[in-house]
Amino acid sequence: MLDDGKRPLVRVRNLKMHFPIYRGVMRRQVGEVRAVDGISFDIYAGETLGLVGESGCGKSSAGRAILRLYDVTDGEISIDGNEIAHLAGDELRRLRPEMQMIFQDPQASLNPRMTVAAIIAEPLDEHQTLSRNARMERVFELMDAVGLNRNFANRYPHEFSGGQRQRIGIARALALNPKFIVCDEPIAALDVSIQAQVVNLLEDLQEKFGLTYLFISHDLSMVRHLATRVAVMYLGKVVELADSAQLYGDPKHPYTEALLSAVPEPDPTLENTRERIILEGDVPSPSDPPEGCNFCTRCPRVMDICRRESPEFKQLEDGRFVACHLM
Amino acid sequence: MTDLNTNPIGEIEAIAVVEDPRSQWWDVWDQFKTHKGAVLGLAFFVLVILLVLVGPHLWTIAPNHIDIRAKNQGMSLAHPMGTDQLGRDTFAQMLSGGRVSLAVGVVAMALSLFVGTLVGVLAGYFRRIDGLLMRFTDLFLALPLLPLLLVIIMLFRDTLRAAFGPETGIFILIVFVIGITSWMQTARIVRGDVLALKQQEFVLAARSIGTPPHRMILRHVLPNVMSPIMVSATLGIANAIITESALSFLGLGFPSDFPTWGRLLFDSTNFMSLHPARVIWPGLAISLTVLSVNYMGDGLRDALDPRIRGR
Numbered sequence: 231m232l233d234d235g236k237r238p239l240v241r242v243r244n245l246k247m248h249f250p251i252y253r254g255v256m257r258r259q260v261g262e263v264r265a266v267d268g269i270s271f272d273i274y275a276g277e278t279l280g281l282v283g284e285s286g287c288g289k290s291s292a293g294r295a296i297l298r299l300y301d302v303t304d305g306e307i308s309i310d311g312n313e314i315a316h317l318a319g320d321e322l323r324r325l326r327p328e329m330q331m332i333f334q335d336p337q338a339s340l341n342p343r344m345t346v347a348a349i350i351a352e353p354l355d356e357h358q359t360l361s362r363n364a365r366m367e368r369v370f371e372l373m374d375a376v377g378l379n380r381n382f383a384n385r386y387p388h389e390f391s392g393g394q395r396q397r398i399g400i401a402r403a404l405a406l407n408p409k410f411i412v413c414d415e416p417i418a419a420l421d422v423s424i425q426a427q428v429v430n431l432l433e434d435l436q437e438k439f440g441l442t443y444l445f446i447s448h449d450l451s452m453v454r455h456l457a458t459r460v461a462v463m464y465l466g467k468v469v470e471l472a473d474s475a476q477l478y479g480d481p482k483h484p485y486t487e488a489l490l491s492a493v494p495e496p497d498p499t500l501e502n503t504r505e506r507i508i509l510e511g512d513v514p515s516p517s518d519p520p521e522g523c524n525f526c527t528r529c530p531r532v533m534d535i536c537r538r539e540s541p542e543f544k545q546l547e548d549g550r551f552v553a554c555h556l557m
Numbered sequence: 558m559t560d561l562n563t564n565p566i567g568e569i570e571a572i573a574v575v576e577d578p579r580s581q582w583w584d585v586w587d588q589f590k591t592h593k594g595a596v597l598g599l600a601f602f603v604l605v606i607l608l609v610l611v612g613p614h615l616w617t618i619a620p621n622h623i624d625i626r627a628k629n630q631g632m633s634l635a636h637p638m639g640t641d642q643l644g645r646d647t648f649a650q651m652l653s654g655g656r657v658s659l660a661v662g663v664v665a666m667a668l669s670l671f672v673g674t675l676v677g678v679l680a681g682y683f684r685r686i687d688g689l690l691m692r693f694t695d696l697f698l699a700l701p702l703l704p705l706l707l708v709i710i711m712l713f714r715d716t717l718r719a720a721f722g723p724e725t726g727i728f729i730l731i732v733f734v735i736g737i738t739s740w741m742q743t744a745r746i747v748r749g750d751v752l753a754l755k756q757q758e759f760v761l762a763a764r765s766i767g768t769p770p771h772r773m774i775l776r777h778v779l780p781n782v783m784s785p786i787m788v789s790a791t792l793g794i795a796n797a798i799i800t801e802s803a804l805s806f807l808g809l810g811f812p813s814d815f816p817t818w819g820r821l822l823f824d825s826t827n828f829m830s831l832h833p834a835r836v837i838w839p840g841l842a843i844s845l846t847v848l849s850v851n852y853m854g855d856g857l858r859d860a861l862d863p864r865i866r867g868r
Binding site: 294297299322323326327329330331333334335338339340341342343344352356357399402406 | 757758759761762763764765766767768769772776777780781861862863864
């Protein structure tokens with residue numbers, strides 16, 4: 231796509247993740263929730279792609295589907311040249327070390343019955359055969375890397391604060407030297423002061439280990455700080471994908487405009503002049519999306535064609551992608 | 558930190574050694590020891606087991622030795638727990654009966670726990686076989702137990718007796734029958750817990766690592782459903798001992814000259830108003846054993862949970 235020598239590490243093409251709905255006595259399938267409905271993007275090696283959108287737009291489902299935690303409905307996912315969308319069993323398991331995930335809720339993502347050492351060592355046990363000592367050495371190395379005291383190795387997750395737990399989760403994700411990490415709202419459950427620490431840690435680790443992130447968040451300011459490029463999702467589709475500066479400076483899609491207008495301004499004088507675009511109505515149900523453009527029911531600049539035809543996700547001259555009939 | 562020697566904190570930090578990972582079973586044991594009831598229960602249970610294993614070798618009166626002149630005696634040095642209407646020594650009967658009762662209780666509990674946990678975990682974890690397994694469980698719950706037991710015992714008693722001898726044959730039959738008819742509650746409880754557990758993010762995290770299902774179950778699911786399994790186990794022993802005595806009472810269990818605690822209890826009920834002690838001894842033995850097992854289970858459940866286990 232963008233032909234400037236950057237190598238795409240992750241290629242997602244027309245990815246669909248539909249969850250069936252069963253109803254009635256016979257548990258017949260009566261429909262499906264189109265959580266992710268045909269998204270396409272590349273993530274270049276070493277960059278951070280921010281994935282933003284409101285609650286329920288399919289961000290997390292997309293992240294999980296890309297890591298094949300779900301069986302995807304349709305589409306292609308290739309990571310470092312390996313096509314994984316429809317792999318299963320051992321073939322998929324062998325590729326797991328390449329891609330890891332950091333979870334939203336550090337409380338729920340750690341098994342309460344395992345010690346920190348056991349949690350961090352689990353990926354090592356699954357994919358490598360290390361001697362006891364080599365394994366512990368690696369665990370201590372990882373704990374150093376994420377800033378955990380080595381003496382905590384024998385403790386259990388409930389003995390830690392939220393920020394520390396998230397560090398344990400990060401250490402586990404790093405254990406197998408992955409190339410690609412999906413961060414599924416890693417800071418949403420943390421205090422603001424701790425958020426900065428964790429984000430800085432993620433940045434440091436990216437620099438140190440050359441990681442590629444897909445950073446899923448609804449915190450637009452944090453994504454602006456962290457991401458190289460940003461993709462905006464609405465109702466299962468990516469509506470706009472652009473460099474961070476481009477997207478925040480000059481949003482093209484009406485939904486991106488509305489979303490960005492909701493970010494508060496730190497300067498009180500500017501904040502008073504900030505014009506919020508208030509969208510009418512609610513997000514349509516992903517089990518029954520509107521005909522045409524998904525955003526046509528709430529778009530302030532809706533046209534006739536929007537209600538009939540779904541807009542193509544096309545590239546503009548400046549390299550960004552937008553799915554809108556206005557472009 | 559300018560000078561390590563004058564700074565005690567610095568010194569401690571300097572010599573602090575990183576602890577080796579120690580087996581969590583030591584933590585479990587440390588916590589178990591702090592639970593008074595559990596330790597008492599364990600002590601009592603071990604005592605009972607020692608008594609029934611070693612006791613018959615020390616107390617040499619045979620449990621089925623009939624001394625009709627010494628019938629219906631009270632407590633004395635020659636017969637610490639008295640004698641029954643045929644002059645058999647109650648203490649000797651209690652010792653050899655305890656062996657059978659405890660063996661039946663523990664083995665039947667283990668069997669019902671194994672089947673219940675297996676069905677519960679499989680049904681909860683693998684969605685595809687959930688419906689099938691749970692309907693199977695419902696089927697067992699709906700079976701009328703007594704006619705079923707009658708039929709099973711009528712059909713298989715003689716075959717098993719011929720194959721393993723009268724006592725072992727009946728033992729196998731009773732353990733099997735009790736185990737196979739008491740796993741359903743465990744299965745239902747475990748399934749419910751597994752269903753809830755499967756939605757937790759740490760299970761998803763393990764899947765993103767590539768943990769295969771069998772290790773996922775052993776490492777993440779089973780340790781977290783330990784509490785209900787423990788409770789089922791402690792209740793299961795009591796249930797098995799009592800069911801065995803009921804079966805013996807109906808003439809479906811062990812032969813009448815073969816003592817078990819339940820058998821002794823039922824044999825004594827006719828003489829309850831004349832010789833209340835005869836009911837009290839086996840009753841006491843059953844109740845105290847069940848109580849000790851319950852306390853042990855309680856302590857073990859607490860000790861296995863790191864959130865309760867204080868450091």
